[in-house]
Amino acid sequence: MKKLFVRLGWGAVLLLVTVLGLNAQTARNPIIYADVPDMAMIRVGKTYYMSSTTMHLSPGLPIMKSNDLVNWQLVGYAYDTLANVDALNLTNGKSTYGRGSWASSLRYHNGTYYATTFAQTTGKTHIYTTKNIEKGPWKATSFKPSYHDHSLFFDDDGRVYLIYGAGKLRLVELTADASGVKPGTTEQILIENASTPSGTGGGLPAEGSQLFKVNGKYYLFNITWPKGSMRTVVIHRADRITGPWEGRVALQDLGVAQGGLIDTPDGKWYAYLFRDFGGVGRIPYLVPVTWEDGWPVLGVNGKVPETLDLPASKGLIPNLVASDEFTRKTGDRPLPLVWQWNHNPDNSLWSVVDRKGFLRLKTGRVDTSFVLARNTLTQRTIGPECSGSTALDVSNLKDGDFAGLSLLQKNYGLVGVKRENGQNFLVMVSAASGKPVEIQRVSLAQKTVYLKAECNFTNRADLAHFFYSLDGKAWQAIGEPLKMPYTIPHFMGYRFGLFTYATLNPGGFADFDYFRIDDKTTKK
Known part of the structure; x- marks a missing residue:
């Protein structure tokens, strides 16, 4: 090292160390350069868990784990098969490409993990529960109808809700164990047009609801796509879950949108979102969040940063994709989780x-x-x-x-x-x-x-x-x-x-x- 100092000079060495340090310690967006769309995320203690969409694939509703928000590994799936029907079995000439199970919601409540999804293929909302998110087993229940892009929410008063829909967002109350719609409940319109903050002149209506409660206030994240613009994050907030709600555009950059909030044990906040990126699929990004006047403010000067104050990625191999020699020892899974x-x-x-x-x-x-x-x-x-x-x-x-x-x-x-x-x-x-x-x-x-x-x-x-x-x-x-x-x-x-x-x-x-x-x- 002393010879290196002599040849390069202290200034150059300091620059070299700084660059190497950044490369070694700094995370970069996208945090996952692979198809992991419609993420839902929770933190339990110091551990983060994330679910995602895998449509027509089996097993489905993948569960991933991370200790730093950047390096994720598959730990399981909420189901082996969504349902036994022709479209999912590729029988009688039927298929369910582009359907199957869509955007999931992931929650932890009173010692139980909840992973929920919905499917046009079955016409149902599917609820999966477990006491051990990494090892299972998962208990499956389902009910009609298929609540589009729903967000499962356990409120402080013990009541349980789904917020769902596109454009016109609705609220429905569930039973205490989230196994079905609460008898006698009446659905209500929560927000007449959640796209309004980003404009109402065409485009795709707001969907992808994810609801959070921070310091007594409710925050509802949605994605919208105004005509002639890009995918956009819209956030509404309210003092009561039934409203009234006020909304604003929270991020409009690179088309990075759809997701929600996650905090770290040391009090930092991030938004987890994804971006359409061509043939590789929809790829996850993290965006720093600060709080101003009771609103989460996404990005750095309204932009998605290239680098993050988080540990660098160690790569996606072998935790999200992996080679397989097809050799199996006693006790091994027949197929690793990457398949x-x-x-x-x-x-x-x-x-x-x-x-x-x-x-x-x-x-x-x-x-x-x-x-x-x-x-x-x-x-x-x-x-x-x-x-x-x-x-x-x-x-x-x-x-x-x-x-x-x-x-x-x-x-x-x-x-x-x-x-x-x-x-x-x-x-x-x-x-x-x-x-x-x-x-x-x-x-x-x-x-x-x-x-x-x-x-x-x-x-x-x-x-x-x-x-x-x-x-x-x-x-x-x-x-x-x-x-x-x-x-x-x-x-x-x-x-x-x-x-x-x-x-x-x-x-x-x-x-x-x-x-x-x-x-x-x-x-x-």
Whole structure:
């Protein structure tokens, strides 16, 4: 170090130490560069918990844990399957892309944790409760109707409410255990038009309610999207939950919006929000909050800061996404928490024990398309760039079978192996046009092939490239680059997926040796 001082001089060394210190100790927005939308957050003691939306995926309603608001890890899910219906099972030609369970509410009250959501697919509001948020088990109850974007709230007087709706926000009282609507209760309009503070000239109405009580006052957070502008945070406050309410625009910058308030043990305040960010999905931000005249003031001079006075991120691998060698020891979960199935799985048609160290995906029926095939096993992509790879044994495919690696969204991309007339072919399929098109095929003479997909989300490039290898070392591009737009029909960021399905006869299977994810890609 002394020689370094001599060469650089004290001023340069001090600058170097300062820069290194900032890089090591300072958090940056977005705090999670991955699809974690519609967050709800609580603090219990010194520990933070967060829930989010995973739509049509199973298990669902993920629960994450952090000790510093920046570094999060998955600790569980509130449910394994939302319901046993055709649309969630991908049966009888039905699906529930873009629906399933939506924005959740997360609360801790009298020793019990509550995670709630609602679903157009079921037409119900779903309530999940547990005494141990990290280990469960969760008790499930549900009731009609499906209360849109609701916020569960336990008031100081013991009464329990949901605030819900879009534009016109309503209040309904629940039973003491939040298991249903309180008998004899009458719903009431809370705010006639919650969009009013940001203007009422068109755009999307205020929704995404999250209610808080601070120093005896009620604060209601909503997102609105004024016509010709951007996603905007609107806050209303009141002295009584029934109002009257007064509102104001709280943040209008970068389209960062929808969320609520969280405080730290040492008295700091933040707003947790998210931003639409193209193909990677809707990504979380933290915004500092100060208090002025009884109002939470979001941002730094009205702007979302790039850096935060919080510990730096240690990366999303392996706590939100992770590689998997598919080796399992006694007592291990069959699948780590980073994995979710595309819709409900058929548990009779997959295994991590039939062949040691492999994920086996079996075909049990004939399917007409990738998006209607069951048992595609997925996990998030991450930004600003990432790659996912796998080794695939195709020895036991039947004619008409297709197995491989996907980037799942409406405009999906696939690289994999098709078996036709006793021969195997490496293929790349693109649904960039909205319909799947085989872009390239290559004859495959060996039983094992290596597949890789790389994603670039930097500055919303939203571009993917697909590769194959015959030895796991030398990679060859296949097909064409895939543009990855965020589409409302799927309402979710692109996800890596491992898939196998039959188009002629069921009974074949594919073995995946591993899935490996990296936060770097090949530089081109």
